[in-house]
Amino acid sequence: MERALKKLxxxxxxxxxxxxxxATVKYDNNVVRVSEIKEAIKRAxxxxxxxxxxxxxxxxxxxxxxxxxxxxxKFIIATIFTIPLFYISMGHMLGAPxxxxxxxxxxxxxxxxxxxxxTIPVMLAGSKFYTVGFKTLFRGSPNMDSLIAISxxxxxxxxIYAIIEIMAGNSAMAMELYFETIVVIITLIMLGKYLExxxxxxxxxxxxxxxxxxxxEATVIQDGKEVRIPIEEVEEGDIIIVKPxxxxxxxxxxxxxxxxxxxxxxxxxxxxxxxxxxxxxxxGSINKNGSITxxxxxxxxxxxxxxxxxxxxxxxxxxxxxxxxxxxISGYFVPIVISIAVIAGLVWYITGQSLNFSxxxxxxxxxxxxxxxxxxxxxxxxxVGTGKGAEYGVLIKGGEALETAHKIETVVFDKTGTIxxxxxxxxxxxxxxxIDKDQLLSLSASAEKGSEHPLGDAIVRAGEEKSLEFKKIxxxxxxxxxxIEVKIDNKNILLGNKKLMDDRGIQITLQDESDRxxxxxxxxxxxxIENKLSGIIAVxxxxxxxxxxxxxxxxxxxxxxxxxxxxxxxxxxxxxKQVGIDIVLxxxxxxxxxxxxxxxxxxxxxVAMVGDGINDAPALAQxxxxxxxxxxxxxxxxSADIVLMKSDLMDVVTAIQLSKKTIQNIKQNLFxxxxxxxxxxxxxxxxxYVLGGPLLNPMIGAAAMALSSVSVVSNALRLRGxxxxx
Numbered sequence: 001m002e003r004a005l006k007k008l009x010x011x012x013x014x015x016x017x018x019x020x021x022x023a024t025v026k027y028d029n030n031v032v033r034v035s036e037i038k039e040a041i042k043r044a045x046x047x048x049x050x051x052x053x054x055x056x057x058x059x060x061x062x063x064x065x066x067x068x069x070x071x072x073x074k075f076i077i078a079t080i081f082t083i084p085l086f087y088i089s090m091g092h093m094l095g096a097p098x099x100x101x102x103x104x105x106x107x108x109x110x111x112x113x114x115x116x117x118x119t120i121p122v123m124l125a126g127s128k129f130y131t132v133g134f135k136t137l138f139r140g141s142p143n144m145d146s147l148i149a150i151s152x153x154x155x156x157x158x159x160i161y162a163i164i165e166i167m168a169g170n171s172a173m174a175m176e177l178y179f180e181t182i183v184v185i186i187t188l189i190m191l192g193k194y195l196e197x198x199x200x201x202x203x204x205x206x207x208x209x210x211x212x213x214x215x216x217e218a219t220v221i222q223d224g225k226e227v228r229i230p231i232e233e234v235e236e237g238d239i240i241i242v243k244p245x246x247x248x249x250x251x252x253x254x255x256x257x258x259x260x261x262x263x264x265x266x267x268x269x270x271x272x273x274x275x276x277x278x279x280x281x282x283x284g285s286i287n288k289n290g291s292i293t294x295x296x297x298x299x300x301x302x303x304x305x306x307x308x309x310x311x312x313x314x315x316x317x318x319x320x321x322x323x324x325x326x327x328x329i330s331g332y333f334v335p336i337v338i339s340i341a342v343i344a345g346l347v348w349y350i351t352g353q354s355l356n357f358s359x360x361x362x363x364x365x366x367x368x369x370x371x372x373x374x375x376x377x378x379x380x381x382x383x384v385g386t387g388k389g390a391e392y393g394v395l396i397k398g399g400e401a402l403e404t405a406h407k408i409e410t411v412v413f414d415k416t417g418t419i420x421x422x423x424x425x426x427x428x429x430x431x432x433x434x435i436d437k438d439q440l441l442s443l444s445a446s447a448e449k450g451s452e453h454p455l456g457d458a459i460v461r462a463g464e465e466k467s468l469e470f471k472k473i474x475x476x477x478x479x480x481x482x483x484i485e486v487k488i489d490n491k492n493i494l495l496g497n498k499k500l501m502d503d504r505g506i507q508i509t510l511q512d513e514s515d516r517x518x519x520x521x522x523x524x525x526x527x528x529i530e531n532k533l534s535g536i537i538a539v540x541x542x543x544x545x546x547x548x549x550x551x552x553x554x555x556x557x558x559x560x561x562x563x564x565x566x567x568x569x570x571x572x573x574x575x576x577k578q579v580g581i582d583i584v585l586x587x588x589x590x591x592x593x594x595x596x597x598x599x600x601x602x603x604x605x606x607v608a609m610v611g612d613g614i615n616d617a618p619a620l621a622q623x624x625x626x627x628x629x630x631x632x633x634x635x636x637x638x639s640a641d642i643v644l645m646k647s648d649l650m651d652v653v654t655a656i657q658l659s660k661k662t663i664q665n666i667k668q669n670l671f672x673x674x675x676x677x678x679x680x681x682x683x684x685x686x687x688x689y690v691l692g693g694p695l696l697n698p699m700i701g702a703a704a705m706a707l708s709s710v711s712v713v714s715n716a717l718r719l720r721g722x723x724x725x726x
Contacts, residue, residue: 521574
């Protein structure tokens with residue numbers, strides 16, 4: 001199919017995925033039209049189906065179900081005619097009784113004609129092998145259908161020749177018929193195709209599960225009334241009500257109410273997330289215990305869930321570089337097999353064997369060499385792998401990303417918002433003897449209430465978390481670059497950095513504690529009451545809970561860890577020491593981050609970059625694998641190859657482990673597919689017979705071929721049991 005489409009002038013890129021039955025074509029519409037592309041698909045022997053973007057998954061599901069039903073129906077028809085034919089042709093050899101009217105020793109012609117009559121319905125049930133097989137053969141791109149079509153047609157023509165000979169009086173030809181071989185080959189291959197279609201259906205269960213998360217209706221407020229409308233009719237700006245236990249229909253921002261929401265379908269995180277006024281909610285998540293009213297901000301194909309479904313679909317339809325190699329080999333494989341079959345048959349005939357014997361060799365080689373297992377080896381594993389990733393909140397954008405991830409040698413983490421929370425928090429409160437910690441925090445939080453500084457904001461939040469009293473400010477004065485000066489309860493209070501204390505001549509009595517805090521990468525804020533130092537509140541961007549464990553797990557896998565930040569070296573070194581970073585790249589300007597990644601690549605290392613912000617986007621794009629944190633910006637997620645929905649660094653480990661398991665699975669599949677064909681062809685060509693062994697019966701070859709495809713898909717399905725080994 002790819003070769004047929006690439007021959008069209010104006011097609012730039014073509015990728016056909018056997019597991020999803022989809023073709024992705026990049027073309028120049030000034031040179032070639034869609035109608036011409038469809039025509040090329042028809043000429044190659046296939047039917048182009050229209051896919052509506054909105055409901056492509058539903059249509060795809062329907063098409064797959066119809067295909068499974070059709071294959072089963074054809075298999076049953078073929079079986080109904082194959083069983084009596086097999087009994088008639090082979091039963092008499094085992095002493096099974098046959099009516100005299102069709103007994104080969106009494107009525108050879110009836111015996112032959114009965115088999116012919118039973119063979120034709122089976123060949124009609126398998127007509128697709130002939131229509132596609134001969135079309136592709138005559139167009140110079142033979143495929144596996146061509147092998148089946150040639151082998152069974154050769155047997156059929158030989159059978160007609162035998163009937164003519166019997167009519168002419170040569171009744172011995174009744175023992176040289178091949179009709180049972182034709183029907184058994186077609187029936188077994190149909191069974192293989194049916195089992196393969198059922199298994200392929202299971203590989204896309206991740207998409208079905210995601211599709212099932214989309215609610216069908218939403219309750220919208222219209223003219224003050226609650227109205228139930230189909231999800232397709234919800235528009236941006238609509239006000240929607242969601243009651244306890246209901247699914248949130250689309251993305252939006254909470255206007256009223258308080259609840260907790262189960263977002264495990266998106267993030268894999270089982271703990272419900274609390275939602276207040278102003279918080280974002282995501283379509284498909286489940287509202288647990290409160291009623292909320294929210295404004296729709298993203299609807300239809302723009303919702304997070306729709307984007308995830310599209311991402312997973314695109315990834316499942318993409319090809320890994322390893323698959324392209326299998327495609328190239330398959331392209332040469334079929335013509336070579338046809339040549340081997342013709343040569344082997346001729347050699348046996350020339351060396352004195354009968355036409356019957358030579359035909360057996362010819363058919364056996366063609367049947368056992370069908371390379372369908374080869375074509376399924378990679379796409380089935382990629383489908384299961386990317387689907388499994390989505391289940392754990394790891395969205396892998398394509399086969400290439402999935403393949404490259406297992407080669408990663410260095411992981412570069414952005415500091416703020418990736419290794420750390422990205423929000424400063426109060427970490428330490430140190431006081432002098434004449435004031436306690438809560439008093440100091442209460443005064444500081446009251447003082448900072450009027451400040452807009454992020455460090456001040458952290459102190460206010462700490463006061464609110466402890467439900468401390470906020471005192472009234474009598475005077476407020478911001479001192480840029482230094483801190484603030486306020487009056488509370490008729491006392492003058494200074495809150496700021498060391499510079500502010502030095503300027504006002506206040507002695508730093510807690511010097512040892514201050515130095516220790518600075519060494520730990522924390523920012524000390526000094527509080528002086530009536531010109532005397534009363535204490536220090538340390539504020540820092542704290543390390544995420546799982547950062548240290550994730551970095552330890554990556555080290556265990558032999559991966560080097562670097563951290564990149566615009567922060568000063570002292571703070572960066574402190575964080576690095578805390579979590580076990582190998583390389584610290586500090587004081588890096590946002591525009592230089594991608595250069596730092598390139599420097600590591602120039603040393604010959606495969607580099608992954610993990611980040612969350614707009615300033616990380618160039619570095620994510622520069623790296624071999626870009627991983628964006630799900631809580632990050634849209635730009636970062638667009639630039640990345642993998643999106644970590646949970647914003648948990650443990651998922652970096654999960655992504656690399658999943659890549660390793662998937663590539664291992666693909667290699668196993670390819671090995672068995674190649675090994676099977678490599679071993680099967682010489683046996684079918686009669687090598688064992690030369691050495692005094694048996695001749696391969698084409699029917700056994702057909703059974704083995706059908707089994708090889710099913711075994712490859714079954715091996716890919718083992719990936720469904722993948723669990724991150726943490």
